[in-house]
Amino acid sequence: MTIAPGVRTLEQHRDEVTALLTPLIESLSGRFEGVNLADPDALGRVLATAITAHSPVPAFDNSQMDGYAVCAADLLRASNENPVTLPLGLTAAAGDAPVVHASRTASPVMTGAAIPVGADAVVPVEATMSPEFPELVRAVEQTSGRTPAGSATFLEPVTHGAFVRFAAEDIAVGDTVLDAGTRLTPARIGAAAAVGVTRAQVRPRIQVLLCATGDELTHGAQTTLSQGHIYDANTPMLAAALRELGAEVRVVRTGDNPDEFLRALHGVTGEYHLVVTSGGISKGAYEVVRAALAPLGVWFGSVAMQPGGPQGLGEIDSSSGRVPVLCFPGNPVSSLLSLELFLAPTLKGLAGRSTTPDIAHLPLAHDVDSPPAKHQIRRGSVNSDGTVSLSGPGSHLIGDLAAADVLVHLPVGLAHAEAGTTVETWRFND
Ligand SMILES: Nc1nc2c(c(=O)[nH]1)N[C@H]1C(S)=C(S)[C@@H](COP(=O)(O)OP(=O)(O)OC[C@H]3O[C@@H](n4cnc5c(N)ncnc54)[C@H](O)[C@@H]3O)O[C@H]1N2
């Protein structure tokens, strides 16, 4: 089975979208702006320049345990039969300047405190004869005139370096902590902060103008809908999807009048990089997006897929020059899956994320039929036995879309598949 003449394959349309967006992505990848790493806005941003360590991690040799810093040589012969008791020195806690350790003493030391100068190992307090500390004298309290008393008894030898976290063993001065192009995750923000970096240069977010169309759309909370009206599902859904992909989103909504649509677009001031529309592109008599943009040279046509068959793509004028426009069909499932298949890979790449979907090949729980001239993308749920059950194919079924945990790809040429046939699935709704 071949696809109908004049209809693009999914791959052809994806390549067209990629080609359209490549100059924009290259331009955005070359720009940068500063961000404070402690700001909520830092999360998910992509570094424009590398972060280099000017301070090591650990910053100095310090204790991994609450215990006693010792010289390993002093405990060589320690055993249950031959306990070794050492008098206590001054105590070091995290934040204190390093204390001086005398040989044949035990210096109480807390996790994160600098290893006392002269000690070379730490014994956790619970590994000594008495699992709790006696009364201690912290070095910073010495001005009070108190001197350490008491002792600690050790029942086994300790290896040189035990429970010592050595300076720079994780990150050395001059190391590249994060490369340019890296996406800031919580762990990466933590690593940059640990070397004392508070501000980073990041790529600007892509600014998307999202425009949902249709006379039937009702926005906002309303207890009853006017006759023939529906709630606008696509604007919040597509805006959320775009934001999750790292975009900043502005929203405009219009009815089915092409002049109103163009006025709404041109009324938007300030810079935006990409326009995404929903609805008004198919074969109807009142296809607002197609009517307004086809005369401006935007391509509208069919892609051999379901949902997402009708598509549009091109360039239009904005307040700051020519910008790409992607026109998605209005059915909610079609619009989100169009974004997922055609736009998400590019935005993921810009956001420093993997562009490869999380793919698993799973057996079908039941027989399925598929239009053989189209690449069908069904919504499915994975059962406890590892099989996948599909919901209905209709592109209006947003309840099923919300319940799905995988997208199931049934390729062109497949008309029927028996239960047990292995199909390609992509993780969805994670
Ligand atoms: N004669 C033909 N009719 C249709 C074809 C076709 O090939 N020949 N294709 C069908 C397919 S497939 C799709 S998908 C839709 C796409 O239509 P449009 O992109 O023009 O979208 P609309 O007609 O504006 O809306 C379709 C559907 O979705 C609802 N909708 C629209 N916007 C929203 C929104 N923001 N929130 C929730 N629901 C929305 C709208 O009310 C319609 O029910 O065309 C088929 N027709």
Ligand code: MOO
């Ligand atoms: O191709 Mo449409 O997107 O099936 O509903």
